[in-house]
Amino acid sequence: MRLFVPDVIRRKRDGNPLSGEEIREVIRSFTSGALPDYQMSALLMAVFFRGLDEREQGEWTQAMLASGDVVDLAGVPGVKVDKHSTGGVGDKISICLAPAVACLGVPVPMISGRGLGHTGGTLDKLEAIPGFRVDLDPGRFRDQVRDLGLALCGQTASLAPADRLLYALRDVTATVESIPLIASSIMSKKLAEGIDALVLDVKVGAGAFMRDLADARRLAATLVAIGEGAGRRVRALVTDMEEPIGRAVGNALEVAEAIEIMRGRGPRDATELTVELGAEMLVLGGAATDLDGGRMAMRQALGDGRALDLFARVVEAQGGDPRVCEDAAHLPAAGEIEAVRAARGGYVTEVRPRDVAMAALEVGAGRRVKEARVDPATGVIVRVKTGDEVRAGDALCELHHNGSGRDEALARLRDAFGISDEPPAPRPLVVERL
Amino acid sequence: MRLFVPDVIRRKRDGNPLSGEEIREVIRSFTSGALPDYQMSALLMAVFFRGLDEREQGEWTQAMLASGDVVDLAGVPGVKVDKHSTGGVGDKISICLAPAVACLGVPVPMISGRGLGHTGGTLDKLEAIPGFRVDLDPGRFRDQVRDLGLALCGQTASLAPADRLLYALRDVTATVESIPLIASSIMSKKLAEGIDALVLDVKVGAGAFMRDLADARRLAATLVAIGEGAGRRVRALVTDMEEPIGRAVGNALEVAEAIEIMRGRGPRDATELTVELGAEMLVLGGAATDLDGGRMAMRQALGDGRALDLFARVVEAQGGDPRVCEDAAHLPAAGEIEAVRAARGGYVTEVRPRDVAMAALEVGAGRRVKEARVDPATGVIVRVKTGDEVRAGDALCELHHNGSGRDEALARLRDAFGISDEPPAPRPLVVERL
Numbered sequence: 001m002r003l004f005v006p007d008v009i010r011r012k013r014d015g016n017p018l019s020g021e022e023i024r025e026v027i028r029s030f031t032s033g034a035l036p037d038y039q040m041s042a043l044l045m046a047v048f049f050r051g052l053d054e055r056e057q058g059e060w061t062q063a064m065l066a067s068g069d070v071v072d073l074a075g076v077p078g079v080k081v082d083k084h085s086t087g088g089v090g091d092k093i094s095i096c097l098a099p100a101v102a103c104l105g106v107p108v109p110m111i112s113g114r115g116l117g118h119t120g121g122t123l124d125k126l127e128a129i130p131g132f133r134v135d136l137d138p139g140r141f142r143d144q145v146r147d148l149g150l151a152l153c154g155q156t157a158s159l160a161p162a163d164r165l166l167y168a169l170r171d172v173t174a175t176v177e178s179i180p181l182i183a184s185s186i187m188s189k190k191l192a193e194g195i196d197a198l199v200l201d202v203k204v205g206a207g208a209f210m211r212d213l214a215d216a217r218r219l220a221a222t223l224v225a226i227g228e229g230a231g232r233r234v235r236a237l238v239t240d241m242e243e244p245i246g247r248a249v250g251n252a253l254e255v256a257e258a259i260e261i262m263r264g265r266g267p268r269d270a271t272e273l274t275v276e277l278g279a280e281m282l283v284l285g286g287a288a289t290d291l292d293g294g295r296m297a298m299r300q301a302l303g304d305g306r307a308l309d310l311f312a313r314v315v316e317a318q319g320g321d322p323r324v325c326e327d328a329a330h331l332p333a334a335g336e337i338e339a340v341r342a343a344r345g346g347y348v349t350e351v352r353p354r355d356v357a358m359a360a361l362e363v364g365a366g367r368r369v370k371e372a373r374v375d376p377a378t379g380v381i382v383r384v385k386t387g388d389e390v391r392a393g394d395a396l397c398e399l400h401h402n403g404s405g406r407d408e409a410l411a412r413l414r415d416a417f418g419i420s421d422e423p424p425a426p427r428p429l430v431v432e433r434l
Numbered sequence: 435m436r437l438f439v440p441d442v443i444r445r446k447r448d449g450n451p452l453s454g455e456e457i458r459e460v461i462r463s464f465t466s467g468a469l470p471d472y473q474m475s476a477l478l479m480a481v482f483f484r485g486l487d488e489r490e491q492g493e494w495t496q497a498m499l500a501s502g503d504v505v506d507l508a509g510v511p512g513v514k515v516d517k518h519s520t521g522g523v524g525d526k527i528s529i530c531l532a533p534a535v536a537c538l539g540v541p542v543p544m545i546s547g548r549g550l551g552h553t554g555g556t557l558d559k560l561e562a563i564p565g566f567r568v569d570l571d572p573g574r575f576r577d578q579v580r581d582l583g584l585a586l587c588g589q590t591a592s593l594a595p596a597d598r599l600l601y602a603l604r605d606v607t608a609t610v611e612s613i614p615l616i617a618s619s620i621m622s623k624k625l626a627e628g629i630d631a632l633v634l635d636v637k638v639g640a641g642a643f644m645r646d647l648a649d650a651r652r653l654a655a656t657l658v659a660i661g662e663g664a665g666r667r668v669r670a671l672v673t674d675m676e677e678p679i680g681r682a683v684g685n686a687l688e689v690a691e692a693i694e695i696m697r698g699r700g701p702r703d704a705t706e707l708t709v710e711l712g713a714e715m716l717v718l719g720g721a722a723t724d725l726d727g728g729r730m731a732m733r734q735a736l737g738d739g740r741a742l743d744l745f746a747r748v749v750e751a752q753g754g755d756p757r758v759c760e761d762a763a764h765l766p767a768a769g770e771i772e773a774v775r776a777a778r779g780g781y782v783t784e785v786r787p788r789d790v791a792m793a794a795l796e797v798g799a800g801r802r803v804k805e806a807r808v809d810p811a812t813g814v815i816v817r818v819k820t821g822d823e824v825r826a827g828d829a830l831c832e833l834h835h836n837g838s839g840r841d842e843a844l845a846r847l848r849d850a851f852g853i854s855d856e857p858p859a860p861r862p863l864v865v866e867r868l
Contacts, residue, residue: 009608013482038471042607045479048447173476174443 003029005039013046020059027063031162037169044166044175052180057222058229060180064188067162071109071138073194076146078107081285083277084190085201086182086219087119088208089353090244090382093201094122094152095258096266097274097281099314100307102150104297106285109145110152111159111193115366115374118207118357120251123154124366125258128251128331128376132320142194150314159192179215183222187230197233197284199277200224203241204431207353213238213431220434235280238432239273243351243386246270250365250379250400252331259325262311264303269385272429275299332377334363334400340413345391348384350418356380356397359412362405375402380413386424437463439473447480454493461497465596471603478600478609486614491656492663494614498622501596505543505572507628510580512541515719517711518624519635520616520653521553522642523787524678524704524816526688527635528556528586530695531708531715533748534741536584538731540719543579544586545593545627549800549808552641552791554685557588558800559692562685562765562810566754584748593626613649617656621664631667631718633711634658637675638865641787647672647865654868669714672866673707677785677820680704684799684813684834686765693759696745698737703819706863709733766811768797768834774847779825782818784852790814790831793846796839809836814847820858 003025012018018026026043029035052060073080081101085091098108112122112134123134136144136153144151157164163185170176190198200223203209204216220236227234246267248257260266261274278301279294288294301307312325324330360366364375381398384390396417399409437459446452452460460477463469486494507514515535519525532542546556546568557568570578570587578585591598597619604610624632634657637643638650654670661668680701682691694700695708712735713728722728735741746759758764794800798809815832818824830851833843 006606006608013479013608036471038475038603039607041472042475042479042609045447045476045483046608049479049483169472172440173473174440174447174480175476 005035009039009043009046012043012050015050017053017056023056023059024063024066027060027067027162031067031165040166041169041173041175044170044173044178044181047180048175048178054225054229057180057184058226061184061187061191061226062230064160064162064166064184065191068160068192069138069158070192071141071159071194073109073142073145076107076142078105079196079285080107080109080145080194081197081199081281082108082110082190082193082195083199083201083281084186086186086203086209088203088241088245089119089357090246090249090254091120092125092248092254092258093245093270093274093277095125095255096261096302096307097278098150098152099262099311100274100298100301101278101281101285102148103301103306103310104282105149105287106281107145108150109141109193109195110150111155111189112152113155118354118361118366120249120254120366122152124374125251125254126152128255129315129320129324130330130332132315133318136318144317148310148314148317150310152314152318155189160188163188179219179222183219183226187223187226191230191232195232198227199280199284200234200236201277202236202238204238205241207244207357208241217432220432224434233284235284236434237276237280237430238434240427240429240431241353242427244353244356244382245273247382248379249356249360249382251374251376252333253379253381253400255324256328256331259308259328262302262308263305269429271302274302276430334377335402336400338399338401338406338410339395340397340399340410342390342392342394342396342417342419344419346389346419346421347423348386348388348390348417349420349424351382351384351386352416355412355416356382359399359409359416362409362412363399363401364404378402387426390419439469443473443477443480446477446484449484451487451490457490457493458497458500461494461501461596465501465599474600475603475607475609478604478607478615481614482609482612488659488663491614491618492660495618495621495625495660496664498594498596498600498618499625502594502626503572503592504626505576505593505628507543507576507579510541510576512539513630513719514541514543514579514628515631515633515715516542516544516624516627516629517633517635517715518620520620520637520643522637522675522679523553523791524680524683524688525554526559526680526682526692527704527708527711529559529689529692530700530736530741531712532584532586533696533745534708534732534735535712535715535719536582537735537740537744538716539583539721540715541579542584543575543627543629544584545589545623546586547589552788552795552800554683554688554800556586558808559685559688560586562689563749563754563758564764564766566749567752570752578751582744582748582751584744586748586752589623594622597622611643613653613656616643617653617660621657621660625664625666629666632661633714633718634668634670635711636670636672638672639674639676641678641791642675651866654866658868667718669718670868671710671714671864672868674861674863674865675787676861678787678790678816679707681816682813683790683794683816685808685810686767687813687815687834689758690762690765693742693762696736696742697739703863705736708736710864768811769836770834772833772835772840772844773829774831774833774844776824776826776828776830776851776853778853780823780853780855781857782820782822782824782851783854783858785816785818785820786850789846789850790816793833793843793850796843796846797833797835798838812836818851821860824853
């Protein structure tokens with residue numbers, strides 16, 4: 001098939017749907033380098049304005065999937081279920097969720113990403129564990145899912161390469177913030193994992209990429225439609241991202257908190273989110289008949305040490321020091337801890353997630369550019385949640401740093417909290433289920 | 435100034451105006467090659483959707499103008515006036531209009547383009563005259579305007595180079611059909627000619643780029659606003675392009691028709707258009723006090739041979755064979771002429787300009803790609819105008835060809851005419867004046 005690309009761009013620009021053949025050819029020739037960036041970026045901008053309908057969305061995602069390999073987990077018994085979060089602040093849930101679900105008999109082949117922008121990435125967090133390797137080759141990934149029920153690894157170059165190329169182009173052409181493009185990026189990578197079912201945690205609020213509910217709902221519905229169109233069972237939870245999840249923001253600090261959650265002693269919101277997402281995964285994986293049964297099983301696995309036992313074995317299998325599961329002193333620690341204190345008493349009305357995230361970024365916990373290295377020890381421990389009552393002088397949070405970026409981070413943190421005489425209205429953690 | 439280009443694209447994408455500094459920097463760095471094509475094409479697509487407001491439009495045009503040289507005609511006495519047409523089928527008006535206006539004392543520094551798509555270009559038509567050179571350097575161009583009152587040349591690489599680069603990119607990224615981009619492209623080139631005033635012939639209808647009146651009116655108003663914003667006097671006529679202008683479509687055929695118009699024996703519509711546009715130019719140039727006076731002067735110059743005399747001198751000055759002005763036999767002629775005849779009698783209701791244009795293109799009168807060579811001898815002579823009464827078997831048109839493309843062209847021409855029992859409603863030639 002020879003495509004006249006300007007006609008394809010024009011058709012999308014004018015609001016007409018593209019054929020499956022056009023979509024496949026565009027993605028294929030872009031990935032091969034035959035279709036120049038300047039035509040793809042014009043098409044991406046047209047998609048930004050015109051969107052993709054459900055059929056186009058499915059075909060676009062499948063074309064991205066077809067640009068690379070798909071992990072073959074057919075030899076692993078059971079319903080393979082993964083979870084994906086659209087990205088938040090303090091989102092360490094994968095680290096405690098995956099072992100809890102896997103220890104209950106549902107295999108979890110989890111491929112995660114690195115942090116960029118204000119959100120952290122699960123890979124960076126796991127690498128805070130001394131020795132932990134996230135670069136499993138597909139064979140070892142499959143074997144570990146079969147043997148332990150869980151593997152935690154990074155995306156290899158061979159899975160959905162079109163996504164890497166497209167993302168790099170979107171990043172420099174202001175075409176990132178497009179629901180169809182976000183959805184096809186997420187789903188092409190997830191479908192490449194060889195999963196049978198998927199639970200999506202679509203974040204909404206000040207700390208999320210989707211700041212309002214209508215967008216989050218639209219993204220969630222698009223993701224579910226793509227996954228179901230590809231023959232997978234998919235559930236999506238739209239969850240609150242108005243304040244950091246749990247208390248820790250920063251790589252080693254978040255691993256320590258995830259371990260606390262697996263000891264049944266984690267912060268209430270982070271534990272509840274783990275339980276809710278896990279219950280959905282257990283139902284999809286056939287290990288629970290309903291959500292209440294799933295919730296109960298999750299609480300038990302987190303309370304009785306089974307989740308943590310499995311996590312320790314996964315850490316060991318992937319080259320990491322399993323003693324971190326016994327004692328957080330085996331995790332890297334920052335040289336200095338400084339508190340930010342309340343200037344007045346009252347109720348905490350806001351813990352602004354982007355300010356906290358940017359403070360962590362300032363002291364090296366995240367990346368401004370793809371090439372940057374993170375300092376695994378640094379970050380923020382938030383001591384208060386919205387609704388808490390504080391007195392003047394109480395610690396609101398602690399900055400864990402190694403000198404660099406300290407002043408900027410403290411300035412950010414002093415702006416991060418709202419305190420008022422009136423308590424704020426409570427917010428539900430799970431805003432909507434699709 | 436260091437610009438973060440994705441933010442500029444994002445701002446336009448989200449419907450916010452760009453600052454003059456941003457526009458200048460984007461055009462400047464694109465022209466220098468520092469800003470990559472893929473960012474410019476995303477920005478162009480965002481402009482397609484969001485437009486440019488009047489200030490942005492002026493600054494965008496000025497930035498394109500500033501990318502190159504401006505012809506200095508300050509040393510040429512008089513008000514220099516040019517005409518620009520947005521492109522139609524059979525539009526040879528420049529060739530007879532410019533000498534008529536110039537011989538009446540208004541200097542015309544005319545820089546024209548080549549045909550692309552379904553429309554022909556004045557340069558290609560002039561080059562049908564044996565020996566005629568359109569590549570005058572700026573000094574010779576200026577001297578000829580001073581000495582003869584008229585020069586007809588092509589755009590040099592040094593005038594508005596940003597326009598050439600942008601047009602090439604727009605052509606392959608489906609961002610041609612954008613009124614702000616069309617308007618800035620036209621006006622940056624026209625302002626670079628060193629003119630004092632400009633008459634615009636904005637075509638509307640089936641054979642024009644603007645098919646409906648609202649778009650044509652919007653383009654005309656944008657062109658006038660840019661020109662006036664740049665301190666030039668500008669008039670725009672929106673004129674009918676529902677059927678070919680005059681009878682000839684094809685390069686030598688159109689030159690011959692333009693010469694007939696300068697003999698006072700041209701087709702009525704083409705002559706009227708020449709007179710109307712010329713009257714506007716004469717008023718702008720101070721050679722007529724009002725349009726009626728301008729019309730009368732134009733008719734005289736076309737009727738008494740003065741326009742043709744000047745044209746012959748310009749042809750000679752630019753290396754061409756002036757005998758074409760005496761006898762069309764000095765123009766290249768096609769080897770074969772075949773008529774297309776009416777299958778039935780009735781009134782001609784339609785002469786579809788794109789079908790006629792495509793027929794001419796098929797036999798080599800136009801270009802499908804920039805690099806193609808045209809055959810100056812080929813084309814179509816349309817024997818009927820809408821409203822004419824015909825009998826079955828009457829010739830509707832003649833195809834002038836040299837063998838190549840003949841079957842496809844005849845098939846096109848057989849589809850080009852509508853004949854009905856009822857005469858069509860007459861259409862005004864000048865639809866609107868701005």
